[in-house]
Amino acid sequence: MTADASAPALEIRDLRVDYGHLVAVDGLSFDLPRGEVLGLVGPNGAGKTSTFRVIATLQEPTYGRVRVAGIDTADAPAGARSALGYMPDLAPVPSDLKVWEFLDCFALAHGIRGGRRQRVNEVLEEVRLTDKRDTFCHQLSRGMKQRVVLAKTLLHTPTLCVLDEPASGMDPASRSALRATLEHLRRSGCAVVVSSHILGELSGMCTLVALMHRGRLVDFGPVHEVTDRAAHSRKRLLVRLAPGSDHAAAAEWFAARELCGTPEVAAGGLVIPFSGAAEEEAGLLREAVLAGIAVRHFSEEGTALERVIMDIHENGGGGDE
Amino acid sequence: MSDPSKTSTPEPGALPPLWAVWRNPIVIRCWRARMRPRAFTPLALIVLLACAFLFFFIFNLMTQRGGIEAERAATAVLMPLFFIQAFLLLFSGTGAVAGGIVEEESMGMIDYQRLTPLPPAWKVVGYLFGLPIREYCLAALVLPFLILVVVIGNVPLTSVLTVYAVLLSSTVLYHMTGYIAGLSVRNPRLAARTVQVAVVLLYILLPQLSAFGYVVFEHLTVRPVVIEQWGPLAVASYGGDVRRPEWQEVEIFGLGLPQAVFSLLIQGSLIAVAVTMALRKWKASSRHALGRIPALALQGGAAFLILGNLLPLLERGIIFPSVAAAGRGGRWSFLFSGEAGAGEGGAVVALFALILIVLGALLVQAITPTHDESIRGLRRARRLSWKRVPRTADEASALPWALGIGAVSAFVVHAFGRAMATSDAMAGLNFPSGGILPLALATLLPAVTLAAVSETWQKRGLTFLLLALWTFPALLALVLGAVSDTVAVPGFYVATLSPLTTPFIAMVGEGVAWEAAAAHSHPALIFGLTAQSALAIWTITRCLRHHRSLARSVHDA
Known part of the structure; x- marks a missing residue:
């Protein structure tokens, strides 16, 4: 054949x-x-x-x-x-x-x-x-x-x-x-x-x-479609603060924001579940700086695909299953 | 990085013909790996020097010091040179195939070969002649000396060709044994051990049964043909009495065949079975090495072939060790009376049953599905809306096939028992004719029980069955028999629990020297067969329940 x-x-x-x-x-x-x-x-x-x-x-x-x-x-x-x-x-x-x-x-x-x-x-x-x-x-x-x-x-x-x-x-x-x-x-x-x-x-x-x-x-x-679909559902932001900052207070501030979940205090920073788009991400950073939080590093945690994998690993995926 | 536009698209050409072994890609791969001058040259020198030493030492010793003419002296070198070749091909070559295939499997090279579009037959031939390529080449180095011997010694060319045809066939058979074990057993260490056991069993232990009339097993080796063709020459070269052995022809159901033809027939049949198994494994590694129908056919074929060989020997009365040994003559012939007893007749029949039980057990084990396979079969059947898993599929229960294998064995054993009972040799003797039917039942039950236990409890159950219910009672009975006559009687009953010893108990007649054995054989047989039948029924019931439970679990999932 x-x-x-x-x-x-x-x-x-x-x-x-x-x-x-x-x-x-x-x-x-x-x-x-x-x-x-x-x-x-x-x-x-x-x-x-x-x-x-x-x-x-x-x-x-x-x-x-x-x-x-x-x-x-x-x-x-x-x-x-x-x-x-x-x-x-x-x-x-x-x-x-x-x-x-x-x-x-x-x-x-x-x-x-x-x-x-x-x-x-x-x-x-x-x-x-x-x-x-x-x-x-x-x-x-x-x-x-x-x-x-x-x-x-x-x-x-x-x-x-x-x-x-x-x-x-x-x-x-x-x-x-x-x-x-x-x-x-x-x-x-x-x-x-x-x-x-x-x-x-x-x-x-x-x-x-x-x-x-x-x-x-x-x-x-x-x-891009698959990662976007996953990104809309769950995104995790990694925020690192200046040395000597009060991590607990910062975590409390982020937790009070509308689009943020409960932050985890990880080694060297906070990992914050976030369900907003890119503009809302920028707005959150601006607000945090204005609120006096000494942000040293602000990024999405891992690559888009890594987040997708972590997502399906932790939650069994949110797609068509 | 190459430009895609410049990349040459390979044009698939025709495969080399199957017989053009030297153009087979796997043979070429093995040639490159195993024939590097640095590794091959020292070995080649050793073989050449050994041959040269043997030739010149024996030849010169006999001609110059012994004053024997060159023709006879040359033939004296024939056997030693042949022994070197046989060692290289049968011993060293089988090791190379078994070790090589296990290494290929463990390294993942077998999977690479599976991925090529080469047909399975090319892969079988490639590894079969590729892995022992060094041994073939080393054996070829002996040929010039052998040719010299044949020319100087005036050795008939037909005898040389006959012996070499059987040597080649034996070589392929031995190598296929290693090949199949390597392909079938996943664990490299277990595979190596399986090959060792198989070679010792098939080519060293089984041929010894020829002393009990089972000459068919001797033809698994090259020995009978070498003795027939070159034995007289070797004896003559040393000035001995040239006697041709009595058994120049081998008979099957009255048809006389030359030794070499019979050897080629037996070995060719086994090679065909082994090739079928290898092809199956190449087509899909997860498949059983043997299908259900070939397994049943193999059991039937082997049983009828052995029977066909036994009946003419029985008719001529030389099936019995005492008669055959006395007839052959030799130094120890005075030990044998030359007349068979009823016990000897019974033992030959019981041995036949035991051979078929063991062969049947091996085949049943080869076709029994694992739990995983059974579940896969049920799921596939459900998805494809089949009423049940097809009976011939590897995933289907092996129980009906085990019953078939057992039934074929029982039928043939019964036929041979009847032939023995009515033979001239047993006329007027107390042959235990009443034990023939129980013997047939004792041949049938083990196959079914083994399949049921293996399917229900898998490896653990199988190990328990073989050790606790087959081996242990047989060994315990032997010990009890050796301790004293008093405890030997209970030992007699214990022996009937094991299918390995039951056939011999069934064939104990009134004529045996030990009166207690004659008195207890009948009740012991009833006890043992009742226990074995009860075990078979119980295990079959459990097996059927197990299958229903699997089907339910698949249905519920």
């Missing part, structure tokens, strides 16, 4: 994965068009890795359908594998092969015959590891090993790339390279599904985001 050029890169319908009585993924359904980068986010145990493994044909679901480039993974797993690249969490590499040997073997397994060496060099350049071509895999740092596996994932120019925690173990330079790679993939029409605990990274990489909690899809859409 061959890929359907008009079909979305990924279609998931009513996906369910069980481990005994534990429901890892429950009724998951969404489409991912080509040329989009989807961030799959959720706390630990949300069902991200199970979803990834089912998409990658490594695990059979309890029920539900997954199509990669129009190919049903249950009916034609080999066809689906030709169209997808999967990079697992803590991506392992063989200790007994050189980098080029490792990539070359997988290029062969994907049926790449002509120009195999050129393709290996290209993907090494893509992940900025050309100088490590003749190095044994076990001599690489963890971040480099991640990049080697990313190179392996890209060898056969898949229609869909599934990357589970690709940034873990990478230094800032490698993360920057990863972001560039994802952007390059997106521009070349490849769809990418990526998960990461480094949520700040995801915000910059993704065009779409899917929020998962306890196996269910809580929210799905463009990053």
